[in-house]
Amino acid sequence: MIKSQYGWDGYPRFKLPGIVDFCSALLPPEHGGPDPKLLGELVEKYASCLPTPARHGLRVALGAITAGTYGKLRSSDPDTRVKALNRLQGFGGGQALDAVKTVVLLVSGSDRNAQDILTRSNINPPARPDPHLDITPSLEWSSISYFDAVVIGSGAGGAMVARSLARSGMNVVVVEEGARHSVEEFRSHHPLRRWADLYRDAGATAALGIPPIVLPIGRGVGGTTLVNSGTCYRPPAKVLKRWRDESHLELADPDFLNPLVDDVWSTLEIGPVDLSVMGNNGLTALAGAKELGWAHGPLNRNAPGCGGCCQCAIGCPRNAKFGVHLNALPQACEAGAKILSHARVTKILTEGGRATGILASRENGSHLEIRAPIVVVCAGATETPPLLRRSHLGHHPRLGKNLALHPAIGISGRFSQDITAWQGVLQSASVEEFHDSDGILIEATSTPPGMGSMILPGFGRSLIDEISRSNTLCTLGAMIGDDGSGTVVGSRSPIITYNLKRHDGARLVKSIWVMGKVLFASGAHEVLTGIPSHQVVKSVAELEEATSNANYKKLHVAAFHPTGTCAGGGDPSTHPADPYGSLRGVMGVWIADASLIPSCPEVNPQVSIMALAQGVAIKILDNA
Ligand SMILES: Cc1cc2nc3c(=O)[nH]c(=O)nc-3n(C[C@H](O)[C@H](O)[C@H](O)COP(=O)(O)OP(=O)(O)OC[C@H]3O[C@@H](n4cnc5c(N)ncnc54)[C@H](O)[C@@H]3O)c2cc1C
Ligand code: SF4
Incomplete structure (x- = not known):
């Protein structure tokens, strides 16, 4: 265990009664498992990063395991402890066991390999330095400011739309809830901490249902492209046809979209794995x-310059994986865009049926306001619907539905x-x-x-x-x-x-x-x-x-590709956004992220999202 190194020292612990006994049953030290006390402590530190329902769920699951194993996890005999877990699994305790086992193995696996991961992170220098971004943390941003356009979210969609608008001469600000992460962090921080820092809710997002589905989502400057695997597909022809001919999403017309896909392809320097x-x-x-x-x-x-260190999911320590924080966002800044980090947009402001700006909260709870006649929502398929509802723009019956x-x-x-x-x-x-x-x-x-x-x-x-x-x-x-x-x-x-x-x-x-x-x-x-x-x-x-x-x-x-929760298309009763990405029922609010996609993209979607976002930007400019 290297639990006290690499930045976990300052983290609080969320008490999980029974965690040490569970660790010693799951990975008995008698058979080469880690020190259960140290492992339990690190699990408690990780749990402190989880959202309240998840950490309480973990506590409840552990309580059920402790009760269902009748104190046997405290036995000094490792076989007795394992038998108790096996018996509980046989008697319907599988879900609780799965939940706690998943977390404990994530923590212990990343800790066991932390030294190796960091050594491999540092074998080669970064393929490129962190680029210059015109970025300001929200605590240093004024309470009121004025722009031509606000883009909410700096991920795949947001970065591309911001670049297009800025290049056309608009005064643009990208507002991002997460932080900017540096390649130095990816070369020096404990892998578990990278996981906790780079994902919304420390990676514990899930879709409830049968079966429940683990659904990690990135959060930070660069959005989910910071943690994605870098796989790139052009939108398949049959999918584009479906979007255009069945959903009447005009942006998906191949004659319009394919040149934008080509542009994404060259911006991201996409090529086959060597x-x-x-x-x-x-x-x-x-x-x-x-x-x-x-x-x-x-x-x-x-991933130009990829060295094959297998860490894409926790931030590339070589800056080889070419997420939008390394291309579209610096290019947007070169064209004059600004980035506001650590600012969660709480509300889109409207007056008389027109967008007038946004309200955002800083980390210390204070608020700031940005006035702009154009608001582009790129918060991702799971965050865009709640933001629209908070803004009283969530009346469409299909908003939040249609999630693929x-x-x-x-x-x-x-x-x-x-x-x-x-x-x-x-x-x-x-x-x-x-x-x-x-x-x-x-x-x-x-x-x-x-x-x-x-x-x-x-x-x-x-x-x-x-x-x-x-x-x-x-x-x-x-x-x-x-x-x-x-x-x-x-x-x-x-x-x-x-x-x-x-x-x-x-x-x-x-x-x-x-x-x-x-x-x-x-x-x-x-x-x-x-x-x-x-x-x-x-x-x-x-x-x-x-x-x-x-x-x-x-x-x-x-699942890694949520889409469709504010679908664009031709039918006003089915599609909350119109065929060009404009939110129905209000002027000046546009959707340019994964939520706009009307049905499952059937391939890894980042290229499709980025190309569609550029298409939305063209329509915004046409309307301006
Ligand atoms: C582990 C993983 C691997 C993946 N691998 C691939 C892959 O190999 N290839 C591929 O094509 N796709 C991959 N994806 C999916 C792809 O990265 C996403 O589909 C894509 O990034 C989504 O783009 P987006 O613009 O909709 O949202 P995101 O890129 O998620 O960006 C949304 C941004 O908005 C911010 N935000 C949200 N709410 C607010 C708010 N209220 N105020 C301010 N900011 C806010 C978020 O913090 C986030 O930074 C992967 C996803 C994951 C999780
Ligand atoms: S792209 Fe992924 S595999 Fe390649 S160097 Fe970066 S983290 Fe390692």
Whole structure:
């Protein structure tokens, strides 16, 4: 444990009674697990970063585990402790156990590997320095200021729209709730702290439903592009056709959008992953797909100078991953835009049916006002609807509805040779055989070292054994194009709900079969399926049996691409925004983020979002 280093010292602890006993049962020190007291302390520090409901949920789950194991977790015999956890799992305690296990393994894995992660972060100098940004923290910003346009949110959409407007000569300010993060932080801070700092709610966002879906969202100057995997796809032709012909989103017309996609492609310096840095995880996936004769290839990424250190999800320590904080935002500033950080927009101001500006709160609770006739909302698909409701602009019945998530699932294959999935590019290669036919997109994806051990089955000695052999695992992820069956409700901290439709669940199960086939074809001798009733399968026949009986409601699902909550399109009763991104029912408020996308993008969406945002900017200028 290196718990007191790298900046965790000042963090308070949120008391979690029973955490030390749980840690000693989950990862017994007798079998090589970490000191449960130190681990418990670090879990409590991480818990202090979580939003109130999540940390209380954790406390409740631990309470249920303590009560359900009748004091057995205090036994001095590690086998007795593990038996108690296994018994509880058998008697319906699976959800509470999963919740606490996930957090403890995230904390212990990142701490166990912290030194290695930081060493690898510093092997090479940054590919480029942090650029100059005209940025002011909110405490230093005046209480009232005047601009031509305010852009809310500095992520994929916000950065692009700000750049276009500033380049046209508008006086633009980008207002961002999060902080600016430097490459130096990514080279020196504890990985868990990077995780807690870079994600909204310290990464604990989830969509409630059956199954619940983990939904991490970035927060900071650069938005989610700070933490994304850098995978880039052009919007597929059939998706653009659907958006244009069925939703009547005029911005999606290929003749209009494709030149903007080209511009994003060159701004982000997108190119295929070089096989020399890809790493074994991607190479193994490519070999399996090749063996099967399935469509495959290196992914396109916006990461010029990538050294394959597998840390994209906690901030690139080389400044190689070319998030918008490294290109569109500095370019916007060069054209005169300003960035206001640490300012949460609480309300969009209107008078007589027209935008007049925004109100934002500073970290100390004080408020500032920015007056502007144009307000562009780019707060992301989960934050845009509550902001519009807070602003009394949330009357449209479909606002917050139509949430598509592009749900994802991960599995691993065990090989006899070393794979060390985390030495190489975090997301590196694709298998697209079932993309057109079933909407299943497979991408070879690892996590930063140790930060993916929560997918490993079991408790105690067997879990420690799994962790110690995790270098022999190849990990794949699959995403499925889904129906927009989720909602974002509320006007402050949003509540996200999502019930996976039966046919989407069936395709998630099919994707386990697809990934398992790739892994076996590339030489895996067993596959960790993530299916509770068949955790490990040792042949394609066993894989088929496992997937034919799997209940999608019991899978561990995550999602990274929420879209559609303020959809743009031609039908006033279906689309809160018009075909060009203007919010219906008010003048001067525009939507230019993932919420504008009318249905699941079916590929990693950052390029689509950025191109559409540029399209919205063109329409704003046409209207100005
Ligand atoms: C782990 C992960 C990996 C991903 N990998 C990929 C990938 O490889 N390829 C890909 O294409 N996509 C990927 N994505 C998704 C992609 O990054 C997002 O779809 C995209 O960034 C969304 O753009 P946006 O502009 O809608 O929102 P964001 O980029 O999330 O930006 C929204 C910004 O608004 C700010 N904000 C919110 N509310 C307020 C407020 N009230 N006041 C002020 N500011 C506010 C937020 O703090 C945030 O910075 C990934 C996502 C995640 C979580
Ligand atoms: S793998 Fe990701 S974090 Fe590492 S250098 Fe490449 S882009 Fe950066």
